[in-house]
Amino acid sequence: MPVYEYQCTACNNTFELRQKFSDEPATECPACGGTVRKLISSTAFSLKGGGWYTEGYGSSKSSDAPTCPSGGSCAGCPSAAA
Numbered sequence: 627m628p629v630y631e632y633q634c635t636a637c638n639n640t641f642e643l644r645q646k647f648s649d650e651p652a653t654e655c656p657a658c659g660g661t662v663r664k665l666i667s668s669t670a671f672s673l674k675g676g677g678w679y680t681e682g683y684g685s686s687k688s689s690d691a692p693t694c695p696s697g698g699s700c701a702g703c704p705s706a707a708a
């Protein structure tokens with residue numbers, strides 16, 4: 627389920643809502659009741675959305691260099707095991 631991020635235009639409070647695509651967007655700040663606007667939250671969505679994104683990303687980079695911070699030489703790296 628995607629996570630939407632909102633920011634209050636009155637108090638600048640930001641909050642996240644986990645909503646279905648069919649749910650109505652939030653319009654009120656839970657802190658002050660002011661008007662909120664939806665933020666672009668593709669980062670939150672990709673990090674917390676789970677499954678499909680991770681699988682798609684993994685398959686698309688399979689032929690690229692490993693992204694391990696130690697250059698693929700750590701024990702957990704697929705390239706080190708191969």
Ligand SMILES: [Zn+2]
Pocket residue numbers: 634635636637638639655656657658659660
């Ligand atoms: Zn507010």
